[in-house]
Amino acid sequence: MTRTRTRRAALAAVLALPLALGACSSSSGDDASGGPLELTALDYYTDEPSHTDTEKRLSDCAAQAGATISHSSVPSSQYNARVLQQVSAKTVPDVVMVNNPDLPQFASTGALVPLTDLDVDTSGYLPSVLETGQYEGDLYGLAPNVNTLVLFYNTQMLADAGVAVPTTWPELEAAAAALTTPEHQGFAYAAASGTEGTWTFIPFLWGNGGSQLDLTSPQAQEAVSFYTGLATKGYVSTSAVNWTQADAKDQFAAGRAAMMINGPWQIPSLNATEGLQWASTTIPVPAAGDTPVAPLGGELWTVGRSTPEREQAAASVVTCLNAPQTQLATALQNNTVPSDSASAQQLAQQQPEMAPIVQTVTTAKALTSDSGLKWPAVDAALSTAIQAVISGQESVPDALAAAQADVEAQ
């Protein structure tokens, strides 16, 4: 009798076991027991070869700091949720990668340590790159490599149409008009809902002296009118409202668009397209003599809050990850720009196709430099406004008034 009951109880316990295990498996490797320090690192480089490359760089850097490191990668779509979950469980990794527009959000939690408190040397950095890692005056993250947006053009199409490479808005519009034929559009950009659509437009807003927080200003109105006008006049396909940057690249690579706004990460794919002759230049400015101001993209390495000893070790890993020699190697590998100004110049010499991008980076600004914590609101409001104008739903002033109201409401 007893045996049967015990057996049943045991069976029930076995059934309940996975739940019990699931409930207590959230503990971390936080015990400090002798031996070398074991650090943790988290990023979203799940693709090969980035994952292995990063892992190697991390463990080399950890070894220099007299520590070991366990590295894990989470797909980018789940990344922020995972980091926030670890923040709430007080198990934030020692070395955390943060995508630059998200830095204000993560820094505002208080779970990251300002790198300035940890005596990290930042002397060689481009000022624009340091800006991307700042939140409320403190430096939280360092990006070894950055990217930005430039104008790509099909050299064959421009030559055939006898069009010079545009450098100003009027030239861009004239070129787009001349290059629009029954076979292809003159120009292409991503205007899909969400970050890619907004990001692509930001150089036009900033180039014209506008701010992400003042969308009803004349500068912003002009920028949106010019940008969306290229679509409403037919030089950019109105399908752009559903194009991501990859879609814009596909159009350009397939010869359906003569020019596009895009980033250097498309270069390998463009080079792999047979018969495509392309070049790139800085994004045209409103009038000759203006400075192009593009947004910087890239991933920052930050230090999670733990014990002083671990934080110090993590800071040396971050410094090492950002070493100039590593930067140049990475840049050559994945078409990014080193944050160190000397290495950046070296890259421009070694890879001439990267020169316009290096030049843009020197005058670029952090994507969230004027909006900070309000970036998600700006992002959603601005992409909706651009889509509303291109699809003919609203006029520029109405769309921007609504966008501004949305930004202020949050």
Place this chain on the structure above:
Amino acid sequence: MSTPASTLEPGPVDPDTQGVAVTTAQGAPRGVLRRRRWTMWWFVLPAALYMLAFFAVPVVNNITTSFREYTTATFYTGEAPFVGFANYVDVVTSRTFGRITFNTAIFTLVSLAATFVIGLALAVYFNAHFRLNAVLRSLVLLPWLLPLIISSAVWRRMMEGTSGVLNELLGLVGLGAVPWLTDPSVALYSVIIVNVWVGIPFVMVILYGGLQEIPQDLYEAASLDGATGARAFRRITWPLLRPVVVIVLMLGFIYTIRVLDIVLALTGGGPAGASDTYATQAYQLSFRDFQFGTGAALSNILIVVTLLVAAVQLRANRRASDLAG
């Protein structure tokens, strides 16, 4: 447990088991019964823990979050000030609430109606006997087998304005191109088309099962009385299928109103919010804008709407089965 079996069993019997059998047969002492009931609870425990961990905790959590100002900083500090109904007020008074309510209603009702009518037609069609029936029936299931993100990506390509295959086909038959995903007045319906395509197999399979349950002799008897075709459908098929129909509509409603992945993959809620629904907006608020409080408030509104409609449909079902019985 196995009283009759063990008493009938010949040969040597495990003394423990037999002991249980004997006492139960004679009426077990209260202590034993209580212990056995206790053992029963051990079997309920896994299910109860599961429900608690994966249903009760998230729902309660979502409700409490919706009454708090919950930001990214909350994750670290744990501070989330109580704000009463402010999040709900924000959601309901926001500029887009009217539009997303309208979009959600159109999306759900049109999707459900179209999926149901087509699914029912296919179920009736496959209920007849003909060659290749099983093969064709399994082909119809195909949309169900594909991961949604993949089928949505393929649809997105097909619906592309200038190079999509749908517009090329329309061009071949001399019709103009349709701005499937790029015109605000069309985008929502394009998303509905894809959602209907995805939903048809589910409706068809369940209704087909229901049709198979209807005895053939009813139709034979009816045909002797001269009721065939549409009349047989109206008088026999429809009334007997009604309980299944109610279940299909209820599950279909629940599945449809919360559709997120298809919309995100096709349009991302655009252009200019033209295909935004409660589900996409709640996702945007919580996971893109980091406004967890208002996101939770909107998803609670979605849950309440779903529960209300489900309750109404269950009542309708009870009345239907009362009538049938």
